[in-house]
Amino acid sequence: MLQLDEKLEAIFGEVVRRNAGETEFHQAVREVLESLGRVVAKRPDFTADALIERICEPERQIIFRVPWVDDRGNVQINRGFRVQFNSALGPYKGGIRFHPSVNVGIIKFLGFEQTFKNALTGMPIGGGKGGSDFNPRGRSNGEIMRFCQSFMTELYRHLGEYTDVPAGDIGVGGREIGYMFGQYKRLTNRFEAGVFTGKGLLYGGSRARTEATGYGNTYFVQAMLATRGRSFEGRKCVVSGSGNVAIYTMEKIREFGGTIVACSDSNGYIVDEKGIDLDLVKEIKEVRRARISEYHRLKGTGTHYIEKGSIWDVACEVAMPSATQNEISGRDARELVKNGVVAVGEGANMPSTPEAVRVFREAGVLFAPGKAANAGGVATSALEMQQNASRDSWTFEQTETRLATIMRGIHDTCAATAEEYGAPGDYVLGANIAGFVRVAESMRALGVI
Numbered sequence: 354m355l356q357l358d359e360k361l362e363a364i365f366g367e368v369v370r371r372n373a374g375e376t377e378f379h380q381a382v383r384e385v386l387e388s389l390g391r392v393v394a395k396r397p398d399f400t401a402d403a404l405i406e407r408i409c410e411p412e413r414q415i416i417f418r419v420p421w422v423d424d425r426g427n428v429q430i431n432r433g434f435r436v437q438f439n440s441a442l443g444p445y446k447g448g449i450r451f452h453p454s455v456n457v458g459i460i461k462f463l464g465f466e467q468t469f470k471n472a473l474t475g476m477p478i479g480g481g482k483g484g485s486d487f488n489p490r491g492r493s494n495g496e497i498m499r500f501c502q503s504f505m506t507e508l509y510r511h512l513g514e515y516t517d518v519p520a521g522d523i524g525v526g527g528r529e530i531g532y533m534f535g536q537y538k539r540l541t542n543r544f545e546a547g548v549f550t551g552k553g554l555l556y557g558g559s560r561a562r563t564e565a566t567g568y569g570n571t572y573f574v575q576a577m578l579a580t581r582g583r584s585f586e587g588r589k590c591v592v593s594g595s596g597n598v599a600i601y602t603m604e605k606i607r608e609f610g611g612t613i614v615a616c617s618d619s620n621g622y623i624v625d626e627k628g629i630d631l632d633l634v635k636e637i638k639e640v641r642r643a644r645i646s647e648y649h650r651l652k653g654t655g656t657h658y659i660e661k662g663s664i665w666d667v668a669c670e671v672a673m674p675s676a677t678q679n680e681i682s683g684r685d686a687r688e689l690v691k692n693g694v695v696a697v698g699e700g701a702n703m704p705s706t707p708e709a710v711r712v713f714r715e716a717g718v719l720f721a722p723g724k725a726a727n728a729g730g731v732a733t734s735a736l737e738m739q740q741n742a743s744r745d746s747w748t749f750e751q752t753e754t755r756l757a758t759i760m761r762g763i764h765d766t767c768a769a770t771a772e773e774y775g776a777p778g779d780y781v782l783g784a785n786i787a788g789f790v791r792v793a794e795s796m797r798a799l800g801v802i
């Protein structure tokens with residue numbers, strides 16, 4: 354851990370005391386505070402009026418019971434969350450996660466990250482996040498629908514196109530968003546398309562939203578590689594995960610001339626040195642909703658499936674962690690550096706542990722933190738909101754062009770901010786400071802709120 358100055362250390366101490374046991378939230382706050390030392394030194398006005406303390410405190414936290422009936426007629430209980438973190442720049446915006454690991458600390462860390470990420474996009478969106486400890490694995494379509502309907506029966510009263518606009522995240526894709534939007538529509542008797550993003554194209558969704566997070570991360574890494582006169586062409590890449598973010602990261606890398614040699618799910622990882630067959634991964638994950646081990650079973654020779662183990666043991670030049678938080682440990686990072694990694698782009702939220710980030714930075718690896726690199730998803734959500742507000746629907750090309758421009762903009766903002774604060778090439782510092790300054794300036798203009 355980096356040393357914080359006295360004032361920031363006191364703020365962090367209070368966050369830990371008031372949010373006891375929420376380790377991921379502490380981790381996310383600590384990382385931002387470590388970047389703020391340079392801001393505070395240059396702009397002491399930012400420490401006035403408890404501005405930093407207010408940014409670390411969510412505006413509203415909603416926790417609720419989600420009862421539902423499974424296929425066997427048993428009543429099940431889950432817990433639902435929505436943390437409305439910050440609305441200084443626009444309505445709360447951020448996804449909903451369904452995963453057994455979800456608790457208030459996880460949702461708070463995600464909402465905190467989202468606030469700065471959304472600020473970096475330059476779009477008018479605040480930060481929020483929601484979810485449930487519901488485990489969708491192995492659940493029937495009917496169970497998923499009943500769960501989504503029960504979840505929304507409580508959450509709907511807290512949402513609105515000008516209030517709070519959810520989307521998907523781990524365990525929540527097009528199907529779940531459809532069920533939640535359907536229940537919202539029924540309860541409110543309003544076809545309020547702008548209340549959800551990630552919707553299906555038939556009822557107000559945006560083209561390129563599904564692809565946006567993965568494509569965006571790849572655009573960001575492309576821009577980062579270009580600063581050293583490099584590109585994806587001919588490079589070996591590893592992308593962890595095999596969900597929405599991972600699949601479209603692989604698609605764009607392939608378009609840029611890179612070769613993906615491994616991807617994974619929570620059970621294990623597959624290696625295919627000839628290059629992962631993306632159509633097969635899509636078929637396995639999107640159509641059959643099966644495990645990634647199927648890949649090896651179907652392809653056979655020349656491929657490997659390694660149960661458990663670490664995908665980061667596979668040698669590569671570009672690593673794109675796109676699974677979940679803290680998936681790259683310090684050990685993994687050292688292994689990647691030893692094997693010659695030159696760039697890391699975080700597709701997931703906070704996938705590198707603080708130790709891993711330190712290892713990458715010390716080794717001079719180009720490192721794109723999630724709150725900048727994976728902002729393409731939420732930026733395209735903001736484009737979906739724009740289309741809904743104007744009752745319009747853009748072409749794929751038009752939407753992707755906007756996404757590419759936004760990603761280049763985020764890259765350049767992070768690079769310029771890092772330079773301005775005396776740490777050229779440090780994208781962590783650049784992203785944290787640029788995001789913070791936008792939110793803080795807006796909060797100050799709105800008074801003590």
Ligand code: GLU
Nearest residue numbers: 447448520521522731734
């Ligand atoms: N869950 C995504 C994220 O982490 C997308 C959020 C959104 O589109 O609102 O940014």
